[in-house]
Amino acid sequence: MAYRETSLVKQRKATQKSALLYAAETLVREGGFGALTIQALAKSAGVGVGTVYRYFSNKDELSTEVFRRATAREVESVKLTLAIDESVPNRVVAASQVFAQRAFAAPKLAWALIAEPVDPAVDLARLEYRKTYSALFEAVIQEGVDSGVLVAQNPALSASALVGAMAESLLGPLGHAACNELTTKALGEFCLRAIGVVEFSENK
């Protein structure tokens, strides 16, 4: 019976950790990483501080894990959009717009993920994920250059430039919900110009 008990304990722990991460992300959605402390999480999740420490040894580890979980979801959305059955220009524009729309849907969380001054451990994770985003765009831009839809360019440079452009250009507008549609449109147009489309039609 020992094995079964261990398994149940594991299951219970995984469930509790998941609930804590969910509560932690909710705090970040409301007040950025600045609002995420071990104490605040314990209170919000209705557990003792000691329980939180059982899963996260300090605030930095907690912040980093919340960051990774939320960012992995954003990367997945961009990845899926870049894989739709459309032309390269359409896919790049759509991906930039999905990125922007998702950011506007949770502006404080987006700000926290993209740029909130926070522990170096989160900064380090940001750099990693920027590389992941860049690699996704690079493959699509390379495809466009190879097929002649895009002008000759350095796909790696264009990809990281696009990722930087997407992140930086939202920081101001994220503070103004009313900017949502215009910003998303302008960002799509910027990206479209930047990748140098040889010939573009709205249709495939």
Added chain:
Amino acid sequence: MAYRETSLVKQRKATQKSALLYAAETLVREGGFGALTIQALAKSAGVGVGTVYRYFSNKDELSTEVFRRATAREVESVKLTLAIDESVPNRVVAASQVFAQRAFAAPKLAWALIAEPVDPAVDLARLEYRKTYSALFEAVIQEGVDSGVLVAQNPALSASALVGAMAESLLGPLGHAACNELTTKALGEFCLRAIGVVEFSENK
């Protein structure tokens, strides 16, 4: 005589602080902000730790001051380049290239200024300076849109997108000195495409 003494002390203090900041930036040029500690600075400047603490109350304050001094210099270079007597497209391309060339001339310092995971106080200063850069580009892009040299666009969004693109696209190449010329050229071309030039000639 009391006044004169005070003035001399002030002068001596300013000189010593300036020497410490110079030594501190040299450490960052060699090893990033990770190499900048109060102890390392004292050793490198040949003074006691107590002397360093007389000017900087902790490592974060020291890092932030080094960051501000070095970044203000970079901003000034970009500002001067954006003000040369050339067409808007030429000025934007030249500014992006000056930014890249200066970064390649001191790659570790550039990396430290742009992206090294570091104390939140430096992150906060980064966000401020990004805004300063954006405002400079916005004015020039607005001028280009008004005169019809650039396509209609949201100059504020394009400006911050360019700033993000410039910073992000250098992070990988900064690790490879050999990429200098190709990267600088590719970045200039990216920026040129991104701002949507209606008609462009290499000459004014």
